[in-house]
Amino acid sequence: QVQLQExxxxxxxxxxxxxxxxxxxxxxxxxxxxxxxxRQPPGKGLEFIGEIYHSLSPNYSPSLKSRVTISVDRSKNxxxxxxxxxxxxxxxxxxxxxxxxxxxxxxxxxxxxxxTVSS
Amino acid sequence: QxxxxxxxxxxxxxxxxxxxxxxxxSSDVGKYNLVSWYQQHxxxxxxxxxxxxxxxxxxxxxxxxxxKSDNTASLTISGLQSEDEAEYFCCSYAGSTTLFGGGxxxxxx
Numbered sequence: 113q114v115q116l117q118e119x120x121x122x123x124x125x126x127x128x129x130x131x132x133x134x135x136x137x138x139x140x141x142x143x144x145x146x147x148x149x150x151r152q153p154p155g156k157g158l159e160f161i162g163e164i165y166h167s168l169s170p171n172y173s174p175s176l177k178s179r180v181t182i183s184v185d186r187s188k189n190x191x192x193x194x195x196x197x198x199x200x201x202x203x204x205x206x207x208x209x210x211x212x213x214x215x216x217x218x219x220x221x222x223x224x225x226x227x228t229v230s231s
Numbered sequence: 232q233x234x235x236x237x238x239x240x241x242x243x244x245x246x247x248x249x250x251x252x253x254x255x256x257s258s259d260v261g262k263y264n265l266v267s268w269y270q271q272h273x274x275x276x277x278x279x280x281x282x283x284x285x286x287x288x289x290x291x292x293x294x295x296x297x298x299k300s301d302n303t304a305s306l307t308i309s310g311l312q313s314e315d316e317a318e319y320f321c322c323s324y325a326g327s328t329t330l331f332g333g334g335x336x337x338x339x340x
Contacts, residue, residue, distance in 0.1 A: 150277075150331075157234065158269075158277065158320050158331040173328050207276055216324040217267035217282040224276050 114139040116208045116222035124202075124229050130195040134208030134222060141184060142166050146211035147191045149182065150218065151204040159204075163211050164191060198229045235260065235321055235332035242338040248309040251335045253321030254302060261302035265324035268297060268306045271334075272317045280319075281306060313339050 120132035134147070141147060148163030162172035164182045172180045181194040195202060205226050209218040236254040243249040253260065253268075260266060266284045269277035279288050281297040284304065294315075297306045304323070308315050316339045321332040 157333040158322075160329040160331065171328070212282070215267070215283045215286075216263070216265040216329060217279060217322070218269075218277075219279050219282075219288065221276040221278070 114210060114220045116210065116220055118206060118208050118222045118225040120225060120227070122226055122228060124198055124227060125231055126199055126229055128198055128229075130193070130198050130202060130206075130227055130229070132193045132206055132208075132225060132227070133190050134192070135188075135190045136210075137189070141189045141191060142186055144213075146213050147184070148209050148211045148218070149193045150207045150209055150221075151202075152207070152224075153201075153204040161193065161195075161206075165213070200229050203227065203229045233330075235323060235330050237319075237321060237332035237335045239333075240336045240338065242340055243308075243311045244340045245311055245313065247311050248307060249311060249337065251306045251308075251319055251321075251337070253304040253306070253323075253332050255304070255323055255325075255330070256302055259302075259323040259325035259330055260299065260304050262326070263324045264299070266297070266299055266304040267322045268295075268304075269320045269322065270317050271320065277320060308337070311339055315339060 115137045117135045146163045149161040164170040170182045184191045205224040207224045208222040210220040268281035271277040
């Protein structure tokens, strides 16, 4: 049973960089799956941020592409999200997910970590 | 690309059936058979209930069914139960990205 666990600061200053890590257990990050991030602003819907496959270039949402970097650390079996130049609009619960590439769906989700952008 | 369109809320009595619609375009829902649905209870992470338009993951009740016609996907919950009260999100591959609907709050009366 794959388990995902997000970690990182819960508070980020405006114009700063949001950095989160997702630890994968119960499976290898080098398996035949993509790994990604989804966020949910307070009281709002879900938004796809991006995804990465261990040996390919990541895919990012066009609306966030200029500010997002997703990377994999195979030695630690984890992947990370960096979002630069954050504003209050980036305040959300951030989920890491496993992406089933052939079906384009998210079958495992982390519990989510809330991030607030505020000075 | 814009988010997919879902009704804000749908309600039904226990035992009844309800249907949630999810409207996209010919570039997402209409183009790919890659629609999925997620159930989210308050304060919890979303849970996959349907993938590839109409497939149920292991462990998901057969009361959940789904289909697609042209640019609109639909999720039906039959024999509505109290534990079905939650928010439901549709999701579709859109070529260069993945889109979600705004969510539908299902209330069991």
